[in-house]
Amino acid sequence: MSELAPLEYPRLFQGIFGRVRGSYEPLLEDARRALQQITVPGELRLYLDYVVQDNPQPSFLLLPLLFLATAESMGGITPAHRRCLPVIMLAMELVAIADDTVDRTLARSGRPTFPARFGEGSATPFAGALMAMVAERARRVDIRVFDHTMRFFVELFANELWERQNLYPPPEVFDRWLEHRYRQSAVGAAFALNTALILSDRASLSEDATEAFGHVFQDVDDLVNLLEPRDAAGENDDVVMGMITMPLLLALRCRPALLIDLDALWKTSRALGNASLAEQPRERARLGARLAEQYRPLREAMLELAVPAMVERVLASCGACVSATPPGLRGIMREMTGTFADRLRRCGVELGAEDPIRQASAAPAPEETPC
Numbered sequence: 001m002s003e004l005a006p007l008e009y010p011r012l013f014q015g016i017f018g019r020v021r022g023s024y025e026p027l028l029e030d031a032r033r034a035l036q037q038i039t040v041p042g043e044l045r046l047y048l049d050y051v052v053q054d055n056p057q058p059s060f061l062l063l064p065l066l067f068l069a070t071a072e073s074m075g076g077i078t079p080a081h082r083r084c085l086p087v088i089m090l091a092m093e094l095v096a097i098a099d100d101t102v103d104r105t106l107a108r109s110g111r112p113t114f115p116a117r118f119g120e121g122s123a124t125p126f127a128g129a130l131m132a133m134v135a136e137r138a139r140r141v142d143i144r145v146f147d148h149t150m151r152f153f154v155e156l157f158a159n160e161l162w163e164r165q166n167l168y169p170p171p172e173v174f175d176r177w178l179e180h181r182y183r184q185s186a187v188g189a190a191f192a193l194n195t196a197l198i199l200s201d202r203a204s205l206s207e208d209a210t211e212a213f214g215h216v217f218q219d220v221d222d223l224v225n226l227l228e229p230r231d232a233a234g235e236n237d238d239v240v241m242g243m244i245t246m247p248l249l250l251a252l253r254c255r256p257a258l259l260i261d262l263d264a265l266w267k268t269s270r271a272l273g274n275a276s277l278a279e280q281p282r283e284r285a286r287l288g289a290r291l292a293e294q295y296r297p298l299r300e301a302m303l304e305l306a307v308p309a310m311v312e313r314v315l316a317s318c319g320a321c322v323s324a325t326p327p328g329l330r331g332i333m334r335e336m337t338g339t340f341a342d343r344l345r346r347c348g349v350e351l352g353a354e355d356p357i358r359q360a361s362a363a364p365a366p367e368e369t370p371c
Contacts, residue, residue, distance in 0.1 A: 020065070047122070057109040058092065059109075063188060078200070087145070087149070106235070106236075106277065135150065145198060163177070167241070174252075185218040188214070205324075205326075209333070216341070222238070241272070242273055250310070269291055314340070314341050321337050
């Protein structure tokens with residue numbers, strides 16, 4: 001059996017992830033080896049190796065790390081948590097394949113996505129096999145984990161399906177679009193955090209807490225994608241691909257005339273959105289200059305009008321999440337949400353405080369910031 005690719009631990013998220021690296025990396029490596037050793041039909045081996053053995057950065061690695069941090073804060077990472085970690089990580093690979101196929105993404109973490117490497121037609125049967133593998137292993141860990149995981153998949157993929165069927169929406173659907181976008185992040189956070197609590201025999205977090213965490217997660221992600229354009233690395237821009245983000249909505253509320261620019265952008269970008277992954281490079285080359293020019297006024301408006309309001313939203317959501325968390329978990333929740341807020345510093349954003357964790361815990365509930 002070949003060696004695992006060297007693990008690439010998160011670099012740009014520090015905070016709690018930097019603090020626990022020494023103790024969590026061995027657990028991640030054990031989980032990767034457990035996944036590498038799964039017995040599967042020979043027809044699946046090449047594909048499983050691609051997402052496990054050859055993958056230097058497991059997909060959505062922050063969620064398994066949040067799972068471990070929550071478990072540790074509840075009295076320690078138990079053998080059940082260790083057995084469950086490979087389940088969490090394999091579930092995240094399934095989510096990544098679904099995301100990358102739906103979003104027509106060419107690259108993730110610097111390497112071709114599964115659908116880009118093997119074709120979009122291969123993603124569905126492999127995703128089905130992964131889901132069966134996750135379900136089997138979750139049941140072995142704890143029937144409660146199995147039930148929780150299956151509910152997570154149903155809700156997450158239901159929201160992804162809705163998004164896929166409502167790309168390039170009319171203005172009257174913008175608010176509903178964001179509801180679905182935030183809900184996906186909330187159920188992801190709830191999956192990681194509550195699985196840890198289930199195995200610690202503790203009550204799950206309230207929906208208020210996981211919804212607020214989902215807002216932190218999504219808003220930071222949208223800000224990072226705006227401030228650090230990913231198109232050069234093969235990742236599609238959400239706005240260009242017909243999706244609604246909160247930075248876009250805030251800019252449109254301040255300058256409604258930008259709807260004309262958005263309509264013009266989408267008329268062009270539909271060709272890119274409808275292209276298969278195999279056609280993406282050709283379409284990018286054909287449309288790239290025109291899309292960049294049409295996107296420019298929207299991006300400039302988001303940078304000018306939305307960034308300050310988004311930072312306020314992130315910090316306020318951190319505070320709301322901490323407030324909705326049981327007292328015994330508030331310390332770790334403050335550190336986790338504060339770590340996401342602190343990620344914005346690496347984009348050059350001034351948070352207005354030396355300690356974003358402390359500011360987050362004192363922030364008021366989210367409100368719309370006037371233009």
